[in-house]
Amino acid sequence: MPIGFKTLLSERWSCRAYLPDQVPDDVIAEMFAITQRTASWCNTQPWQAYLTKGEATRRFAESLTEHARTHEQVSDLGMPAGYQRVYKERRRGAGYAL
Numbered sequence: 228m229p230i231g232f233k234t235l236l237s238e239r240w241s242c243r244a245y246l247p248d249q250v251p252d253d254v255i256a257e258m259f260a261i262t263q264r265t266a267s268w269c270n271t272q273p274w275q276a277y278l279t280k281g282e283a284t285r286r287f288a289e290s291l292t293e294h295a296r297t298h299e300q301v302s303d304l305g306m307p308a309g310y311q312r313v314y315k316e317r318r319r320g321a322g323y324a325l
Contacts (some may be wrong), residue, residue: 243321243324243325244325249280255278259276262276
């Protein structure tokens with residue numbers, strides 16, 4: 228197996244919270260440059276990206292929070308009816324880690 232793939236899998240983690248620090252512009256530019264190579268079905272590239280800073284980010288976060296409070300949340304994947312045994316404990320552990 229290619230070393231890069233092993234590294235990718237072994238260093239993967241799920242972020243559960245974020246620091247309040249602003250991300251430097253050069254890091255954002257590099258992220259956008261890398262993600263331009265993302266595969267899409269028949270090269271349709273059906274996404275749009277918006278970048279906000281400062282006050283605009285605060286307003287955007289407030290509007291997202293308000294939307295989540297006032298609208299039903301619908302997932303494209305069905306949620307499990309419940310978690311049992313070890314899966315329930317793992318889910319609780321992830322929540323407590325927040």
